[in-house]
Amino acid sequence: MLELEHVKKSFGRLEVLKDVSLSVQTGEVVVILGPSGSGKTTLLRCINFLEKADAGKLTISDHTINLYHAKRNEILNVRKKTAFVFQNYGLFRNKTALGNVALGLMVSRKIPKAEALQKAREALDWVGLSDKYDSYPSQLSGGQQQRVGIARAVALNPEVILFDEPTSALDPELVGETLEVIKRVAKTGITMVVVTHEMQFAKEVASHVVFMEDGYVVEEGSAEDVFSRPKEERTRQFLSRIIQPEYSI
Amino acid sequence: MDRFTANLWTGPNSSERKESMGEFFSLDRAVKAFPKILASLNVTFEIVIIATLVGLLLGVCIALIRMFRVPVLSQIAAVYISFMRGTPLIVQLYVVYYGLPILLYNLVGININGWDKLFFIITAYALNEAAFMGEIIRGAIIAVPELQTEAGYSTGMTYGQTFLHVILPQAVRVAIPSFGVDLVSLFQSTSLAFLLGAVDVIGRARTIGSNSGHYLDVYVDAAVIFITFSVLLELLFHFIQKRGDRIYHGQH
Amino acid sequence: MASTEVGYEINWNLLKLALQSGLRNLPATIELTVFGMAISLTLGLLVALVRYYRLPVLSQFLTVLLTLLKGTPAMLMLMMVSLIYSSNIMKIIQYFNLNIKPADINMIFLGILVLSLFTMPGTSEAFRGALLSIDKIQFEAGYAVGLTTGQLLRTVIIPQVIPTAMPMLMNLLVAAFKASALVYTIGIVEVMYGSLEPCAQYYQYLEGYIAAAAIFWALSILMTCFGNWVTHTVRIEKSEGSV
Numbered sequence: 140m141l142e143l144e145h146v147k148k149s150f151g152r153l154e155v156l157k158d159v160s161l162s163v164q165t166g167e168v169v170v171i172l173g174p175s176g177s178g179k180t181t182l183l184r185c186i187n188f189l190e191k192a193d194a195g196k197l198t199i200s201d202h203t204i205n206l207y208h209a210k211r212n213e214i215l216n217v218r219k220k221t222a223f224v225f226q227n228y229g230l231f232r233n234k235t236a237l238g239n240v241a242l243g244l245m246v247s248r249k250i251p252k253a254e255a256l257q258k259a260r261e262a263l264d265w266v267g268l269s270d271k272y273d274s275y276p277s278q279l280s281g282g283q284q285q286r287v288g289i290a291r292a293v294a295l296n297p298e299v300i301l302f303d304e305p306t307s308a309l310d311p312e313l314v315g316e317t318l319e320v321i322k323r324v325a326k327t328g329i330t331m332v333v334v335t336h337e338m339q340f341a342k343e344v345a346s347h348v349v350f351m352e353d354g355y356v357v358e359e360g361s362a363e364d365v366f367s368r369p370k371e372e373r374t375r376q377f378l379s380r381i382i383q384p385e386y387s388i
Numbered sequence: 389m390d391r392f393t394a395n396l397w398t399g400p401n402s403s404e405r406k407e408s409m410g411e412f413f414s415l416d417r418a419v420k421a422f423p424k425i426l427a428s429l430n431v432t433f434e435i436v437i438i439a440t441l442v443g444l445l446l447g448v449c450i451a452l453i454r455m456f457r458v459p460v461l462s463q464i465a466a467v468y469i470s471f472m473r474g475t476p477l478i479v480q481l482y483v484v485y486y487g488l489p490i491l492l493y494n495l496v497g498i499n500i501n502g503w504d505k506l507f508f509i510i511t512a513y514a515l516n517e518a519a520f521m522g523e524i525i526r527g528a529i530i531a532v533p534e535l536q537t538e539a540g541y542s543t544g545m546t547y548g549q550t551f552l553h554v555i556l557p558q559a560v561r562v563a564i565p566s567f568g569v570d571l572v573s574l575f576q577s578t579s580l581a582f583l584l585g586a587v588d589v590i591g592r593a594r595t596i597g598s599n600s601g602h603y604l605d606v607y608v609d610a611a612v613i614f615i616t617f618s619v620l621l622e623l624l625f626h627f628i629q630k631r632g633d634r635i636y637h638g639q640h
Numbered sequence: 641m642a643s644t645e646v647g648y649e650i651n652w653n654l655l656k657l658a659l660q661s662g663l664r665n666l667p668a669t670i671e672l673t674v675f676g677m678a679i680s681l682t683l684g685l686l687v688a689l690v691r692y693y694r695l696p697v698l699s700q701f702l703t704v705l706l707t708l709l710k711g712t713p714a715m716l717m718l719m720m721v722s723l724i725y726s727s728n729i730m731k732i733i734q735y736f737n738l739n740i741k742p743a744d745i746n747m748i749f750l751g752i753l754v755l756s757l758f759t760m761p762g763t764s765e766a767f768r769g770a771l772l773s774i775d776k777i778q779f780e781a782g783y784a785v786g787l788t789t790g791q792l793l794r795t796v797i798i799p800q801v802i803p804t805a806m807p808m809l810m811n812l813l814v815a816a817f818k819a820s821a822l823v824y825t826i827g828i829v830e831v832m833y834g835s836l837e838p839c840a841q842y843y844q845y846l847e848g849y850i851a852a853a854a855i856f857w858a859l860s861i862l863m864t865c866f867g868n869w870v871t872h873t874v875r876i877e878k879s880e881g882s883v
Contacts, residue, residue, distance in 0.1 A: 189538050215546065223542035229535050233557040242553060243543030295543060471853075474814075474860035476821035479832070479853045486846040500785045574870060579713035583825070590716065604727075607720045615711030 140165045140330065141186070141299055146195030146206060148181055154183045157354035163299065163347075168331045170341040170362070173351035174377060177276070179334045180226075182351070184303050186332070187221045188214045200298060219247060221291035228284040230291075236263060236273040236300040240291045248295065262294035263287070266320050282313030286320055291333040293324060300324065302333040338381055343367055350374045418605035421596050425609045428592035429617075431506075435578050435588065438510050440571065443517025450522030455529065465522070472519030475514075478580050484512035485584055505585045513581075514575065520570055528563035529555060539613050561632050568625030579614070589613055651847055657838040658851035665834030666855070672820040672830060676755025677763075677813055683756070691764070691791070692771045714819050718754050720795060722826040725750055751823035751830075755780035755816055762812045767783025770804035771797070803874040810867030814860050821856065831855050 141163040148156040155178045163169050166341065171179045184190040185206060192206035199220055204213050223229075230239050240259035244250045246265060250258070263272060266286040276284050285305060291298050306314045318340045325331060325344045335341060341348065341362065348365040350358045350373075358365060358374045369375045419579070450469070453461045485508045489501045500507075532555050540550030582591035593606035600606075663720045687706070709717075729742050774797060782792035824832035832852050839848040 162488075187542060189541065215544065218541060219544040221542075225535065225542075227535060229539035229542070231536060231539060231554050232556065233561075242452065243545065246549045246553060247544035276480065394857040427682065443772070470861065471857055472866070474818075474855045474857045476818040476832075476856055478821055479849055482845070483853060486849065490650075490846070493648075576711075576713040579715040580822075603723050604720070607716060607723065611708075611712050611716055613701065614713055615708055618711035619707065 140200055141332070142196075142198040143182070143186070144196040144198075146182065146185055148178070148185060148190060148192045155184070155354055157349070159354070159356055161196075161349065161356070163330060163332060165330055166328050167346045168325045168333065168344050169347045169349060170345035171332065171334045171351060172336075172341065172377070173357075176353075177351040178354045179351050180303055183303050183334050186190050186301060187218050188310060189223070192210050196312055208347075220298045221294045222297040222300045224285070224288050224292050224300065224302045224305050226307050228276070228281070228288050228308070230284055230287055232276055232332045235273045235275055236268060236279070236287045236290075238292050239276070239287055243291065258294050259290075262290040265293070265323075266290045280313065281309045282317050285309065285317050289317075289320055289324065293327075293329075297329075299330040299332060302331065302335070304334050304336065306335070306337060336381070338366075338378075350377065352377070412602075413604045413608070414542055414602070415605075417600065417602055418609055421600075421606050422609045422612075423598060425589055425593050425606060426613060429613065430587050431588040431591070432575070432578050432581075434506075435510055435581060435586070436571075436575050438639070439513035439517045439574060442510075442514035443521045446514070446518035447521025447525055450518060451529065453526040454522070454526055469519045469522060471538060472516050473523075477516055477577055478583070478621045480516055480611060481509065481580060481584055484508055484515065508582050509584050509586055512577070517527055517574060519569075521567075524563050524566045525559070527566070528559040531562045532558045564625065564629055564632065568622065568628075571625075572621050575621065576614060576618060650850075651842065651844060654838060654842055654844060655847040655851055658835045658848045659854065661837050662831045662835035662848075662851050662855050663829050665858075668828070668830040669817070669820050672748065672751045672755055672823065672828075673813070675752045676820070677759060677816050679752070679756035680759040680763045680812075680816075683807070684760050685767050685798075687760070687764040688767035691768055700870055706761045706764060709757055712756065714758045715822055715825075717757060718751075718822055718826060719758075721750055721754050723765050747826065747828050748823075748830075750826065750854045751820065751828045754823070755820060758819055759816050762815070763809065766805040766808035767801060768800040769808070773804055775799055791842070803871075806871045806874055807867075810864075810871060813867060814863050817860060817863060818856065821852070 141161075143159065143161040146156050146159045146161075146376050147154075156177075157178075158181055159178065161169070161182070171182065173179050181190055185192040185195075188206075188209065190210075195206045197206055197217070199217060202213075202216070204217065209217075211297060230236075231242060234242060237256065237259050240262050241252075241255040244255035244258060245252055259271065260269075263269060266289055268283060268286055268290070271279060271283060271287075274283075276287070279287065289305075302321065306317050314337070318337060321333070321340070322344055333341075333345075345362040348362050349356055349360060350365060350369075350371075352373055358369060358371045360370075365374065366378065369378060395469050450465045453465050456462075485505075487509065488508060489499065492498050492500055536558065537547075537550055540554045541547075545553070573619040578586075578588055579590050581588050582594060585591070587595070589610050593610045594603070597603040687702050690702055693699075725747075726742075729745070731740075733740060733742070778796055778800065779792065782796050787795070819833045820830060824830060824836070827833075835852040835855070836848040839845045872878060
């Protein structure tokens, strides 16, 4: 239901995405792995036009858009079908947790206020923050802020949720609880595209894994295939460096 | 002393020197004159309020023009800001006072020579304020992290909606301290208006002073008024900021 | 006050005269600005130190004094100082039996006085803010090594205070420069006075004000560039560390 074809993106002289194609089926959890600079975050941000790609096509629920020549209302439509969870939480600093979740519902989805607030409360309950409705982001820990971000994404009821390294900015002890919430999101069956470094999490949750390096897709396949039987040498090198041997304590 | 400074000379002339044979400063005279001078505060406030409102409106336009790099207009805006910030206010007052009627007559044929002096005075202050406001506003909007805008986009909001609900409230918070300083500065700068004939605090003080021949009393009165209100304005903004912090940061 | 005849042409010849006359008096404006700032910087630093160390009595007194200065507009300060001066100058001359006439005295010192009073709250705030931003550790390390307070301030603290305070001080310099224009109202001869002098003959003052505006504008652009350069340079020295 989401398809990217031949996406290219350069920042000045630096070519970050050289020719990337990606195909996501409904209900899939696609995890994108790769070293820094591989272009995975840029690819994700091109989907909802936080970055404007130089070339390529995006197909989302049967509408095909040219990434470079996209018109404003096309971009807006894509953003209304997607939701984004930021590495640095991206919460609106001038709104409470409740306000953060409800704002998009009211302004973008044009849902009436009472209904939006109700949905917002439900979403916050679902991520375990029922006691934090009226807290401002500055009063919340990193993990709590990220959970509000996830609640916000979920409440929007999008066709696909995009996660940009959702736990990379968290203190180690908070990573676990956040990953638990993301796993619960995956269990609801919603389509997800996740960029992450958390291999264990990827193994548990991913239905499809994509390994990127240097602006290209090097290898992709089911989680089991890529992790246990990587076909490419570079994939093997990357995995061996990242995956910790399991210690028994 | 040539003619042009004769009416500007603010020290005592020979007649005044004779009269100040009486006490130089008298608390009694000062207290008596105070209420009359205080009453002229309405003119001062008129200048400040109108200049602030017009300055805010124009300032927003200037800020937006510069932020969106509108061709031609943003260069003009940059020159305008440079002029307003780089020349003394007193010069601007006179240039507007003498120059605006000429400019308007040559451009559109309207003769505004007969208009109330206060109009020119307020216009000059408003034009000056617009430049400073424009910079304050632009700085405040830029200070809001881009992540906030991206977060707004990611929920499907347009730039306009994101600006209204997310960026503007945060920019206002950032702008409040600078705005407070600017407002106090504007208030004090109205002390130049009397040179063009305004009957504000200082204008009134000088009228009373010239009638009685004793200037120091009324100057002290004026100083008291300026100091008091400057302090009050600063305290006001201090509390507004404190309240804003409390709302956003809670009991942290 | 404005001319009643409209349909007025700018007298370019007068504008040229005004520019020349104004520029001729530029040294006076610069003198006012530079000396005014120099005094205010020195005193401002001292005041900031007194307030930082919370010396009893003196710091409270200075805080009140600064509030009074900060709340008084420059124009009013100028008028008050000029009034007090001209009312008392004869008495002072007679008291000290000086063999001069009031007209012999160059009143520029009054302008310098007012300018330094006007900028003092600003300079002392700039220094005080910079002092407060310095880590306590700097002081503790200095004492631990055996420096006296005077040595510590001279060699460690003040060299760090200056780069921090520089942006605000440069802004104040430009503000002082613009405020110096006001002194023409008490008869001090500087750029404003100079630009307006030729206009008295013709009874057309707009050209004089335009000339003054041009001179101030050009110079404040130069000063802003200078200010940016200074701020940038002291930052580099600070980060590279000087022995």
